[in-house]
Amino acid sequence: MPNLGHRPGRRVFIETYGCQMNLADSELMGGILGTQGYTAAPNHDEADVILINTCAVRERAEERVFGRLSHLLQYKHARPEVLLGVTGCMAERLRETITERAPYVDLVVGPDAYRRLPELLAEAQTVDSDPVVDVKLDREETYRGLSPAREPGIKGWITVQRGCDKFCTFCIVPFVRGRERGVAPDEILRQARDLADRGYKEVTLLGQTVNSYRHEDTDFADLLQLLVGVDGLERIRFTSPYPTDFTPKLIEVMAGHDKICNYLHLPLQSGSDSVLEAMKRLYTTGEFRDLVGQIREAVPKMAMSTDIIVGFPGETDEDFEATLSMLQEIRFDFAYLFKYSERDGTYAARKLPDEIPEAVKKERLKRLIEAQEEISAEIFKAHVGQTMKVMVEGESRRDEQDLCGRTDTFKTVVFPRPTTDHIKPGDFVEVIVEDATSHTLLGRLVS
Numbered sequence: 001m002p003n004l005g006h007r008p009g010r011r012v013f014i015e016t017y018g019c020q021m022n023l024a025d026s027e028l029m030g031g032i033l034g035t036q037g038y039t040a041a042p043n044h045d046e047a048d049v050i051l052i053n054t055c056a057v058r059e060r061a062e063e064r065v066f067g068r069l070s071h072l073l074q075y076k077h078a079r080p081e082v083l084l085g086v087t088g089c090m091a092e093r094l095r096e097t098i099t100e101r102a103p104y105v106d107l108v109v110g111p112d113a114y115r116r117l118p119e120l121l122a123e124a125q126t127v128d129s130d131p132v133v134d135v136k137l138d139r140e141e142t143y144r145g146l147s148p149a150r151e152p153g154i155k156g157w158i159t160v161q162r163g164c165d166k167f168c169t170f171c172i173v174p175f176v177r178g179r180e181r182g183v184a185p186d187e188i189l190r191q192a193r194d195l196a197d198r199g200y201k202e203v204t205l206l207g208q209t210v211n212s213y214r215h216e217d218t219d220f221a222d223l224l225q226l227l228v229g230v231d232g233l234e235r236i237r238f239t240s241p242y243p244t245d246f247t248p249k250l251i252e253v254m255a256g257h258d259k260i261c262n263y264l265h266l267p268l269q270s271g272s273d274s275v276l277e278a279m280k281r282l283y284t285t286g287e288f289r290d291l292v293g294q295i296r297e298a299v300p301k302m303a304m305s306t307d308i309i310v311g312f313p314g315e316t317d318e319d320f321e322a323t324l325s326m327l328q329e330i331r332f333d334f335a336y337l338f339k340y341s342e343r344d345g346t347y348a349a350r351k352l353p354d355e356i357p358e359a360v361k362k363e364r365l366k367r368l369i370e371a372q373e374e375i376s377a378e379i380f381k382a383h384v385g386q387t388m389k390v391m392v393e394g395e396s397r398r399d400e401q402d403l404c405g406r407t408d409t410f411k412t413v414v415f416p417r418p419t420t421d422h423i424k425p426g427d428f429v430e431v432i433v434e435d436a437t438s439h440t441l442l443g444r445l446v447s
């Protein structure tokens with residue numbers, strides 16, 4: 001290792017925006033910096049280095065980061081030696097804009113350059129004027145052999161795939177995260193065993209299109225099967241799969257193992273064939289419907305959620321109505337619903353004008369949210385009277401007298417903390433559901 005020229009024991013605070021992969025990347029950065037003597041700062045005030053790990057998927061996410069950056073400037077004013085860095089997807093996309101709009105930023109680092117973070121930080125310490133920038137994408141980088149810095153806990157992530165090759169016309173991800181790469185299975189197993197050894201009970205495998213995972217001869221179904229064999233891990237989840245990359249073998253593996261959770265996040269994006277085509281999603285509504293049917297046939301209790309975008313260029317009232325009726329037909333347990341946000345550099349931004357008025361996008365989003373709320377409320381209410389197996393996660397956010405946890409189907413369950421028993425995070429308990437909102441099941445422990 002080169003002499004990095006920094007004082008050992010420097011403290012870093014990483015603030016994370018966006019998806020679970022960004023949270024996992026922040027842990028990765030923490031691990032990389034940890035090997036070079038950095039430790040985690042408990043807060044911004046005590047940090048020598050503040051990194052903000054960013055998301056570029058919608059404009060709002062980026063605006064929030066600019067807001068945060070001007071707020072974080074105070075820490076540099078208080079202590080001029082503090083280094084402020086922007087990492088992740090926005091760093092990749094907006095390197096020039098960042099250095100223009102936030103010229104006080106010391107460091108801009110893209111998602112494939114984290115291995116060099118210690119060197120880049122050392123350089124930033126010595127360079128006074130220009131920020132240190134490394135946004136090179138690297139087709140080979142999977143961060144093999146590096147261990148993310150994970151807080152002790154019960155639920156962990158493992159990134160099994162980086163980048164994306166799908167190029168949906170609305171999406172910035174392939175541009176900011178580069179080409180798809182599968183992490184070697186032995187590396188994934190190493191991390192999974194490490195999690196299990198440290199008492200973790202649940203792992204979520206992460207990839208932009210996680211089920212298209214491949215490394216040499218290992219496909220995603222093989223990978224799941226390998227992970228099922230890791231003693232100590234009780235629950236395996238993954239996100240997000242791409243609809244056309246489900247194989248019969250994968251569905252069989254999902255159905256065949258209790259450890260693989262009965263919950264799938266399956267992004268639909270639109271319920272109109274012409275919009276799907278314009279989005280370059282590689283399926284029709286009929287194919288999506290068939291897939292849902294096959295999965296439900298193999299695993300009748302499978303819970304599902306989805307992502308939908310309203311107001312994509314060219315989306316007519318009829319297209320939107322088709323999306324609404326598909327939502328009502330499939331009945332996802334919940335849904336993440338978005339207004340289209342044009343992203344520079346994507347096919348849609350270059351070729352398809354973002355012409356749907358904001359008011360129309362808003363109205364469509366509102367109607368989808370209302371419809372989904374009703375469906376979610378019905379699905380959640382239908383659990384009343386059932387006994388569910390719950391993995392305890394900790395205290396409920398609303399009331400410290402209550403505990404909360406999740407079902408295998410990813411539903412949050414809240415129940416009163418018993419006065420006698422000592423229940424700890426990671427324990428499995430049985431809860432009888434007595435009431436439900438559209439997002440939470442409420443119950444009591446079965447004694």
Ligand code: 5AD
Nearest residue numbers: 170171267307308309338339340341
């Ligand atoms: N505008 C709005 N939503 C988007 N998503 C991705 N790109 C955009 C965009 N340009 C949504 C998709 C994706 C989720 C993570 O974010 O629904 O599945």
